[in-house]
Amino acid sequence: MAAASVVPLSPLPLLNHAAQSTSNLISNLTTNLKTQLQPKDTTFDPKKHIAFTPPTNILSMSDLKLKDSPLSSFAVSEPFRLFSPSAVQRMREEIFQPQVQKYQVSSNLAAAQLRGYAKTEAPFTYQAWTSPEVLAAISQIANLDLVVAMDYEIGHINLSSPVSAKQDGQVVADIQAEKEKEEEEEATKPIVDWHTDSYPFVVVTMLSDCTSMLGGETVLRKGDGTTLKIRGPEMGYSVLLQGRYIVHKALRAYGGSTERITAVTSFRPRNHSLPDETVLTTVRPVSGLNLLYAQYTAYRFEILQKRLQDQVRAVSQAGEFDVGAVKRFLSESVGFLGMMDRQIVEMGLVTVGLVDGRGEGVGGRGSL
Numbered sequence: 186m187a188a189a190s191v192v193p194l195s196p197l198p199l200l201n202h203a204a205q206s207t208s209n210l211i212s213n214l215t216t217n218l219k220t221q222l223q224p225k226d227t228t229f230d231p232k233k234h235i236a237f238t239p240p241t242n243i244l245s246m247s248d249l250k251l252k253d254s255p256l257s258s259f260a261v262s263e264p265f266r267l268f269s270p271s272a273v274q275r276m277r278e279e280i281f282q283p284q285v286q287k288y289q290v291s292s293n294l295a296a297a298q299l300r301g302y303a304k305t306e307a308p309f310t311y312q313a314w315t316s317p318e319v320l321a322a323i324s325q326i327a328n329l330d331l332v333v334a335m336d337y338e339i340g341h342i343n344l345s346s347p348v349s350a351k352q353d354g355q356v357v358a359d360i361q362a363e364k365e366k367e368e369e370e371e372a373t374k375p376i377v378d379w380h381t382d383s384y385p386f387v388v389v390t391m392l393s394d395c396t397s398m399l400g401g402e403t404v405l406r407k408g409d410g411t412t413l414k415i416r417g418p419e420m421g422y423s424v425l426l427q428g429r430y431i432v433h434k435a436l437r438a439y440g441g442s443t444e445r446i447t448a449v450t451s452f453r454p455r456n457h458s459l460p461d462e463t464v465l466t467t468v469r470p471v472s473g474l475n476l477l478y479a480q481y482t483a484y485r486f487e488i489l490q491k492r493l494q495d496q497v498r499a500v501s502q503a504g505e506f507d508v509g510a511v512k513r514f515l516s517e518s519v520g521f522l523g524m525m526d527r528q529i530v531e532m533g534l535v536t537v538g539l540v541d542g543r544g545e546g547v548g549g550r551g552s553l
């Protein structure tokens with residue numbers, strides 16, 4: 186579908202003072218950067234822009250007392266270096282282009298985000314996340330061949346303004362006390378509340394200098410009900426998470442710089458025979474639905490097309506017709522299409538900005 190068909194979402198009324206500060210962030214920084222922008226080098230050069238260092242520590246689903254997903258036993262990586270400083274700078278420049286402001290959205294889960302801008306407005310960012318070298322790096326960590334979930338999800342941006350330590354010293358003191366008492370859940374306000382992601386895997390990349398910030402971690406809910414706090418990535422570093430299968434939330438950051446910008450890019454398996462339990466629950470209310478629905482439908486139909494081709498080969502080559510195998514495939518395909526039917530909600534029934542973070546359950550017959 187042509188990019189011109191995007192219907193940009195209007196920024197929503199925001200919920201509180203902190204959110205309002207975030208709302209002003211893009212326009213303020215855009216104004217500041219207007220005079221700083223150099224002639225753009227929009228070409229992504231893997232040799233120059235990738236600085237990949239694999240994480241030395243990875244947690245499995247069993248480490249979190251969760252059962253393996255249908256895709257992987259991988260759960261989450263520690264922060265790993267992915268992009269060079271010059272790549273981060275290019276991505277930041279693309280975010281703060283004046284024409285990107287119209288892609289800002291807001292929801293009950295997150296005060297300020299940019300969505301769907303990369304394909305048309307951010308050629309460097311688009312090339313980066315679709316480059317074979319970056320895909321290979323992410324796939325190496327997941328131990329599974331991954332591709333970007335769809336173009337619309339490239340470089341989703343979460344924006345926030347950390348609470349100032351000077352403005353709210355008590356908050357910082359509270360955070361430090363929490364670390365000692367491990368009571369962070371009750372006393373911290375998340376920037377993105379408890380949820381599972383819509384897509385199987387997600388890479389969160391830090392695009393801000395957050396060395397002097399407190400907080401900003403991701404908290405994972407383990408299978409036994411306890412939680413595990415994961416250190417956030419530093420500038421240019423990333424974290425890979427199997428976010429569709431792990432309930433998690435992002436904590437607000439305190440102190441430090443005036444901005445905290447993370448790029449969130451979602452991935453799915455390249456192999457069409459693996460289950461695809463993607464839902465649109467958390468993204469539908471904050472997306473241009475013409476593009477989101479078109480891209481979702483296109484890749485799902487491509488998966489189905491390849492599975493049908495496999496079936497054509499199987500029934501053509503088999504000497505004996507395997508009734509059970511064909512019936513299993515038919516049942517799975519009915520579920521696959523039913524899943525799509527539930528995701529493509531009539532546009533008039535979608536409440537813009539109201540995200541149900543609980544998502545749709547995984548593991549059901551209809552989700553394959």
Ligand SMILES: [Fe+2]
Nearest residue numbers: 380381382428
């Ligand atoms: Fe998430």
